[in-house]
Every structure is written in structure tokens, then in C-alpha cells.
Amino acid sequence: MDEPLQRLTFDDILFEIRQAEKEKREANLSNKLLPEFSLSSRTINTTLNLENSTVQGAIYLNNCIINGDIKLNNSLIYTTIYINESEINNFIAKNIRIREVINFLASKIKGNIDMEKSQIKGFISFNRTEVGNDIILNEVIAKDIMTKSGNMKGDLYVRNTKVSGNIFIKNGSFDGLGSFESSFIEKDLDFSESKFKEVVNLSGLNINGQVIAKTLECKNLIAHI
Numbered sequence: 001m002d003e004p005l006q007r008l009t010f011d012d013i014l015f016e017i018r019q020a021e022k023e024k025r026e027a028n029l030s031n032k033l034l035p036e037f038s039l040s041s042r043t044i045n046t047t048l049n050l051e052n053s054t055v056q057g058a059i060y061l062n063n064c065i066i067n068g069d070i071k072l073n074n075s076l077i078y079t080t081i082y083i084n085e086s087e088i089n090n091f092i093a094k095n096i097r098i099r100e101v102i103n104f105l106a107s108k109i110k111g112n113i114d115m116e117k118s119q120i121k122g123f124i125s126f127n128r129t130e131v132g133n134d135i136i137l138n139e140v141i142a143k144d145i146m147t148k149s150g151n152m153k154g155d156l157y158v159r160n161t162k163v164s165g166n167i168f169i170k171n172g173s174f175d176g177l178g179s180f181e182s183s184f185i186e187k188d189l190d191f192s193e194s195k196f197k198e199v200v201n202l203s204g205l206n207i208n209g210q211v212i213a214k215t216l217e218c219k220n221l222i223a224h225i
Contacts, residue, residue: 005033005054013037020046026068029053036079039064047089050075058100061086069111072096080122083107093118100145101152104129112136112165121145123176125157134165137172144175153198158183166209169194178218180205191216 008016013029020027026047034050036057047068054076061070062084072093080100083091090111101122104113107129114136115124122145126135135158142154154175158167159182166187169178177198180189188209191200196218202211203222213221 005031007033008035010035010037017044017046017048026071030071038062039066044068047071054078058082061088090114098122100147101125108132115140119143120154122147122152123155123157125155126161127157127159128161130162130164132164135163135167138168138170140169140172140174142172142174142176153177155179155198156196163187166190174198177201185209188212 013034016029017027026049028049030049030051030053032053034053034055036055038060040060040062041064043065045067048066049071051071051073052075056078058079059077059081062082064086066086066088069090069092070088074095075093077096077098081098081102083103084105085107087108088110091109091113094114094116096115096118098120102120103125105125105127109129110132112133113131116136117139120140120142124142142156144154145152156174156178158180161183163184164186167185167189170190170192172194174196178196178200180202182204185205185207186209189207190212192212192214194216198218199220199222200218201222
């Protein structure tokens with residue numbers, strides 16, 4: 001039988017971050033039961049390790065600078081992740097489960113966004129975000145969800161986004177659409193063997209590499225590049 005996760009308060013989270021900064025190590029918030037929390041409008045000078053943890057609500061990272069990575073591998077988020085107008089080194093969240101949406105808006109990720117094999121209920125958005133290397137969404141599943149405010153589609157939004165590497169979406173499954181309008185991709189966009197129940201829109205996409213759409217399934221591919 002698995003050991004129960006250690007429960008932390010928000011004050012515990014802040015204390016661990018401060019100690020990690022002083023000791024020049026990553027903040028160890030892994031294998032914990034965490035409350036909904038906000039680190040908005042803060043500068044954090046360490047990596048945040050939340051691997052294998054459960055967050056009983058949302059994570060808010062708005063208008064913050066994190067001089068380190070965010071690690072969320074194998075974590076469970078009860079509602080949403082908001083990352084708006086923030087700077088982060090790398091966002092590493094393989095096999096994360098998010099019960100509502102994940103929304104990057106107007107943020108800067110200096111390295112990679114890696115969400116391979118993640119499961120999302122609701123949409124995934126990287127609108128107006130700058131990514132210094134790759135976005136990795138291989139084997140991601142995004143499903144529709146009914147909420148109190150209505151139905152949220154399992155959409156993927158990459159609008160007005162700048163990616164200095166590749167976007168990999170191999171073997172992905174999305175209940176909604178894929179929107180890549182007016183974005184820039186330095187290398188390749190690889191949709192190999194992915195499925196979208198709605199349209200995939202590449203209108204205005206500026207790409208220096210290739211669009212790889214081998215066995216891509218979607219309602220319609222709009223490709224006015």
C-alpha cells in the first residue's frame with residue numbers, strides 16, 4: 001500500500017522555497033499533498049520540484065520570474081494551471097493529470113515545455129508565449145469537460161506564439177480543435193498520427209522547418225501558410 005502524501009500548508013511551501021534559495025538547491029515539494037496556491041508577482045531563484053504531488057485546486061503563476069525549472073512529472077492538479085506574463089527556465093510536466101485547463105499566456109519559457117503523455121480535461125493554451133527550445137506534447141490527451149460555467153473543449157491553442165525549436169505532437173488525441181494561427185516555429189511542426197475531432201488551423205503560420213502531418217486525423221486542415 002502506498003504511503004499517504006505529507007500535507008503542506010501554503011506557509012510550508014513558502015518556507016521551503018526560501019530555504020532552498022538560501023541553500024542553493026531546488027525546492028523539494030515532491031510527493032506532497034498541497035493546497036491551491038499562488039506564487040504570482042514573485043521572483044523565485046530556484047527550481048520548484050512538485051513531482052508526484054497532488055494540488056487540491058489551482059496553481060497561479062502570474063507576473064512572476066522563476067530563475068529555475070518547474071517540475072510537475074506525475075503530478076495531479078485538481079483544477080487549473082495559470083501561467084500569465086511570467087518567465088521560467090523549463091516547464092517539465094510529463095504524465096501530469098490536470099482536471100481542468102492549462103493556460104500559458106504572454107509568458108517566456110527559456111528552454112522546453114515538456115508535457116509528454118499528459119492528460120488534460122479542457123484546453124491547452126500557449127497563446128502569445130515565447131519558447132526558447134521545443135514544445136513536446138507527444139501522446140497528450142485533451143478531453144472535453146462540463147463545468148459550472150459550461151462545456152470546455154479539449155482544444156489546443158498555439159496562437160501568436162514564437163517557438164525557437166520544434167513542436168512535437170505525435171500520437172496526440174484532442175476532443176477539440178488545433179489552432180496555430182499567426183505563430184512562428186523555427187524548426188518542425190510534427191503532428192504524426194495525432195487525432196483532432198475538430199479543425200486544425202495553420203492560417204498565417206510562419207515556419208522555417210516542415211509541417212509533418214503523416215496520418216493526421218482532423219475534421220478539416222486549414223493551411224494558408
